[in-house]
Amino acid sequence: MALRSEDHVHQFEAHLNDVIPGHSIDCVILGYHDNELKVLLLRRKGQDLWSLPGGFIRKSEDLDTAATRILEERTGLGSIFLQQFYTFGGQDRRSVSSKSEIAMLNNMLKQYPFKEPDKVSAFLRDRFITTGYFALVQLNKVSPQPDFMSSQCEWKSLKALPELILDHSHILQKAIAHVQTQLNYLPIGLSLLSKKFTMQDLQNLYEVLLNRSLDRGNFQRKMLALNILKRHEKQLTGKAHKAPYLYSFDVPRYNEKLKKGIGFSF
Amino acid sequence: MALRSEDHVHQFEAHLNDVIPGHSIDCVILGYHDNELKVLLLRRKGQDLWSLPGGFIRKSEDLDTAATRILEERTGLGSIFLQQFYTFGGQDRRSVSSKSEIAMLNNMLKQYPFKEPDKVSAFLRDRFITTGYFALVQLNKVSPQPDFMSSQCEWKSLKALPELILDHSHILQKAIAHVQTQLNYLPIGLSLLSKKFTMQDLQNLYEVLLNRSLDRGNFQRKMLALNILKRHEKQLTGKAHKAPYLYSFDVPRYNEKLKKGIGFSF
Incomplete structure (x- = not known):
């Protein structure tokens, strides 16, 4: 909790008086780059x-409104599609629980001009139920900024995750599992790929999400049968006849299909 | 809040001191009977x-443990499969909010020997975030009992629902929508049908859940291709050759398929 100024401390304390005790929100922001799924993480200041x-x-906030605000405040990401996926409520879910952690927290609180440090301590030491939200974003469109509690804000590959606090690793796994079972109801390709892509790009994305390989012929046949793709003419360059076709989504049709599930069986 | 005895009042008050303020659980228990989807509802004593x-x-409880206990306490249903589906957190989500409701609550509280009626009132008037759990049960296997706050506990058809308190109607709709998008990951037939059933029974169930008709030939072909059904020999009675085949599920295979989703496209 590295607060920048006295104003900041008072702002934070006022905020804690203004929020619901015992309930938090955590956001799993997923992006896709170089055939890898990535998640946006914040590094705690002074900690690894x-x-x-x-x-x-x-x-005064709905749960959904709070999720949107939190994401914007903590990462600079505005107006992205967030969806709730699960609420985590283990009885021992506390970010500060051992004697040494409590001592450390109270020590830190003494260093800042809090008006009621005991109240702040009690709030932060409480059991927290947390509701998880996830988003799928085009990684190259965002330039996340760390907030005042964090020294870094970075996209990390799911294949090489750093150590996460609390049960955040479990929350992340649950988000991935949720996306996997909701593939037919989420605008996967539209959210994660750039505007134009090859059939191979699309298949790679699904293979990464499902964590297994798919038959190329089957994938192409089923995907084309959905009638949600537009095929673009090849550019007239020397090598063009060897280049694969580029596609983009027919967005209205895609969205229409998603309502009832695109019915794609993998 | 029709409490039966002084003991009961003290027990209720002690319970409120022992639970997390501002967070509740609501259970959507779905059953299937006579080609209709039904939900288990409680009627508030003295109210319609x-x-x-x-x-x-x-x-001291995990969220999941609390859900199981609540369901058992309030309906007599033990050891059934409950799954979390969504958390509802509108900022105005209060069961007692208008001046007249608050007056009615405080009036009621005065009639019972609460030790700290103001505290009970404050607890019950708070904003509540609620986490929804759902279950799919074989309707004829349960004989639900109303609890002390309720005069009736009944299965109600989704086609003819009575008036529900608060946002419970929205919670119910959200549960149905969740089940619809999770059909490939839920033991639908196994949970809702009796042990033996005809192909038509199974199709009816899916039609009711999806709220649309399915092609008979396609349904049978796809369902058999899943390899999760056991076909039983017809009984040797006079009419047997006209009777449809009876099926039951190959439970281990069904459960194995569910892990990755049964891949049934409707």
């Missing part, structure tokens, strides 16, 4: 521990 | 309003 972007819910 | 079975989370 990373966390999902998260925060608290104002008394 | 119905509610989902719900309750609070003990400080």
Whole structure:
């Protein structure tokens, strides 16, 4: 909790008085790059521990509104599609629980001009139920900024994750599992690929999400049968006849199909 | 809140001191009978309003444990498969909010020997975030009992629902929508049908869940291709040759398929 100024401390304390105790929100922001799924993580200042972007819910806020605000405040990402996926409520879910952690927290609190440090301590030491939200974003369109509690904000490959705080690793796994079972109801390709892509790009994405390889012929046949792709003419260059076709999504049709599930069986 | 005895009142008050404020659980228990989907509802004593079975989370309980306990306490249903589906957190989500409701609550509280009626009132008037759980059960296997707050506990057809309290109607719709998008990952037939059934029974169930008709030939072909059904020999009675085949599930195979999704496209 490296607070920058006295104002900041008072702002933070006022915020804690304004939010619901015992309930937080954590966001799993997924992107796709170089055939890898990546997640946006924040590194705690002064620690070699990373966390999902998260925060608290104002008394005057809906859960969804809070999730959007938290994501924007903590990463600079505005107006992206966030969807709730699960609420985590283990009885021992506390970010500060051991004697040494409590001592460390209270020590830190003394260094800052909090008006009621005991109250802040009690709030932060409480059991927290947390609701998980996830988003699928085009990685190259965002330039995330660390917030005041974090020294870094980075995309990390799911294949090489750093150590995460608390149960954040479990929350992340649950988000991935949710996306996997909801593939037919989520705008996977539209959210994660750039505007134009090859059939191979699309297949790679599904293979990464499903964590297994798919038959190329079957994939192409089924995907084309959905009637949600537009095929673009090849550019007239010397090598063009060897280049694969580029596709983009027919967005209205795609969205229409998603309503009932695109019915794609893998 | 028709409490039966002084003991009961003290027990209820002690319970409120033992649970997390501002967070509740509501259970959507779905059954299937006579080609209709039904939901288990409780009727509030002295009111013509119905509610989902719900309750609070003990400080010492995981969210999942609380859901199981609440369901058992409020309906008599033990050891059934409950799954979390969504958390509802509108900022105005309060069961007691208008001036007249608050007056009615405080009036009621005065009639019972609460030790700290103001505290009970504050607890019950708070904003509540609620986590929804759903279950699929064989309707004829359960004989639900109303609890002390309820005068009736009944299966109600989704086609003819009574008026529900708060946002319970929205919670119910959200549960149905969740089941619809998770059909390939839920033991639908195994949970809702009796042990033996005809292909038509199975198709009817899916048609009711999806709320649309399915092609008979396609359904049978795809269902058999899944290799999760056992066909039983017809009984040697006079009419047997006209009777449809009876099936049951090959449970280990069914469960194995469910892990990756049964890949059934409707």
